[in-house]
Amino acid sequence: MINKTVKNAQEALQGVQDGMTFMLGGFGLCGIPENAIKELLRLGVKDLTCISNNAGVDDYGIGLLLQKRQVKKMIASYVGENAEFERQLLSGELDVELIPQGTLAERIRAGGAGIPAFFTPAGYGTEVGEGKESREFNGKMYLMEQWLKADFSFVKAWKGDTAGNLIYKGTARNFNPMMAAAGKITVAEVEELVPAGELDPNMIHTPGIYVQRIFQGEKYEKRIEQRTVRTA
């Protein structure tokens, strides 16, 4: 099997440049590529377009890239956890495209699956539909939405093998599988990297064909945004 292993984040991000478009997996801070983000901070690349469901929080995740003004444009569905984001947006420093979450997920899936456009009812009749083609099917109105692709996709999985196969854990799956398929170069970081053959072929969430580089992350903080518990 083709071996996709690289040593670390530094090697995995070779070729990353100013002005590129990136996809970053995760929902809130759950399932984000923590090590790739750290490396992007270290590299200091700027004028980035970042596609991610959220924009992190002020002091973690994509929020760190915003703090360092590395992001020119953000494409997301919900950015409510980030005051610095809101400040940059309202001041005009940051260009933002807000997309319904399902449309975002499907546009990314379409990018990976070679589907240049599709129709969805989400956003019809709202400002999301402005300037977009709309059409009726079976008496209901739909908007035409186009695929999204990226120069690099950064995804995070629970386990991965040297062939690039990935398994996610819990709701840390979220946008990661679609993004893995939609990147020209997909960098997967995993909590545990195992030799090809250790993962059950029947239980792979992301087939290795989508992953160009894989490495085991040095450390995962896995910060929790809303720690909610009940008494036993």
Add this chain to the structure above:
Amino acid sequence: MINKTVKNAQEALQGVQDGMTFMLGGFGLCGIPENAIKELLRLGVKDLTCISNNAGVDDYGIGLLLQKRQVKKMIASYVGENAEFERQLLSGELDVELIPQGTLAERIRAGGAGIPAFFTPAGYGTEVGEGKESREFNGKMYLMEQWLKADFSFVKAWKGDTAGNLIYKGTARNFNPMMAAAGKITVAEVEELVPAGELDPNMIHTPGIYVQRIFQGEKYEKRIEQRTVRTA
């Protein structure tokens, strides 16, 4: 959790009527809903529209429904293993719509996922594209294809639980997951039915929401079309 269990194929197929549109999972004879097909034969419903990648072989799978003249129209991608099929088609007894395999898979996926239409390059410039809208994206030509849905979907899985969650085995997965989502009523038959809670939520191929009725099949013949072996 909502319990989707029914006793057997007979109970699972209640409501099946002449003239309905069915989806049947499987690729060749691999992963076909053997028990549902047997029950359809017993019920003798006719004028059916069947959507399935293949049409079985002369004496098994959907081929049995063809023998009994229960099928009015077949929507498939490849029907080469079935002489009776070819006879009925060439004689005009059977109406057939042949669809590129990827387009078929995606139209069914679209039906389940609420996407009325999408663009694909497959079939552009061929007779498949006749009468269909075509459009250029990024310098390449695409056809617009519409969703497929069914009155009943019959799918076959390896393991299932009472909540309707399904796990397929090997390449018996094929069209089953998309069809499970595209049926108004989806009937899942499984080799082993277990109580909710026994399957790992992280390893479910088809979430239970798509399945209305589930039962453990009485028997699986699992006929092999091309038994190919090597000497050890």
Add this chain to the structure above:
Amino acid sequence: MALDKNQIAKRIAKEVKNGMYVNLGIGIPTLVANYIPEGVEVVLQSENGLLGMGPFPTEDKVDADLINAGKQTITTLPGSSIFSSAESFGMIRGEHVDLTILGAMEVSEQGDIANWKIPGKMVKGMGGAMDLVASAKNIIVAMQHTARDGSSKLLKECTLPITGIKCIKKMVTDLAVLEVTGEGFRLLERAPGVTVEEIQKATEGRLIVEGDIPEVQV
């Protein structure tokens, strides 16, 4: 007396029928889960990718990799399943989810809803709300009848950027239970002790009152 948040949730819980798959929005809708009647089996969908959302975890079971759409730590239940965001919204868009309960800033008498943006003031994004309202067969809005300044949130036309058009069918506010008919808000029930006149006053859009209006039973 106007209903409090828990009473609104309790009233909405009566609309939840056995065997339903339900998506609950953030805020009052989340509380609905606490009032599902005994014997009514429902499955909660969390649009970030979970079917069969369980209660919050005990301290020792907290898992950063298991959160709901409100980013709260949660648990699974026997029979739960986990999937990608594309699958999750396929489920929503494909109308497999039977009921969506969500909050709103404004609802119009045509059933338009606004709940995602206050121009120049609040820009958080729509998250999954536009997909949910454009797709659900059955949507119930939980909200306060009026804003803090007393102005009505049940309008002829929404003034805020809308989330979806002609989609809201039913509403439970602190003052009333209403059906949105496309021609106005049909008053179904009123909060205990609240008069039709008070509800009329708090409703800018057309209020349809026919016959005797019973009190909400909670």
Add this chain to the structure above:
Amino acid sequence: MALDKNQIAKRIAKEVKNGMYVNLGIGIPTLVANYIPEGVEVVLQSENGLLGMGPFPTEDKVDADLINAGKQTITTLPGSSIFSSAESFGMIRGEHVDLTILGAMEVSEQGDIANWKIPGKMVKGMGGAMDLVASAKNIIVAMQHTARDGSSKLLKECTLPITGIKCIKKMVTDLAVLEVTGEGFRLLERAPGVTVEEIQKATEGRLIVEGDIPEVQV
């Protein structure tokens, strides 16, 4: 002497580069797997939903639930993955598969291919062929240069219903290796002992011959 099926497969195997994901059609293309050079690591995709197709099983390992697109029983390899048909064709349509090798009945000098239907005679369906030829970055056709009656299969225009337009880039026949340029078939190599004149005679479409044409090395 014309190449036999195994020699055609062997010649095509030279086009397979290290690190490629490859989809092999039924017939001669399947044989290519036997000739991948040592040290060239490739992954075979089977469009029914398998990446990392292994060899045929030994008798005791035959599994009815593990077949390839030709319905043959097969095996997995360490690092294989299994997925649905929608995912499989997403992979193909999204151009993640690097190389497609398939058979043809006719190829035109524009690169059109016909391989799925003979009107009134053979109606088997296109299976995955239309998706593969419409999507692949790199397609090689393996075929006989002429039909049994001696008529050419390399034509100005296809006479049979086509599978895809302007998609074939390279061909290996029993007589020659050719590049399809859009303006004609550029002759790259000829089968050992076969003359350019013989190839010219067997080619109805425009044959482009420039300089010395070497013999195929197999």
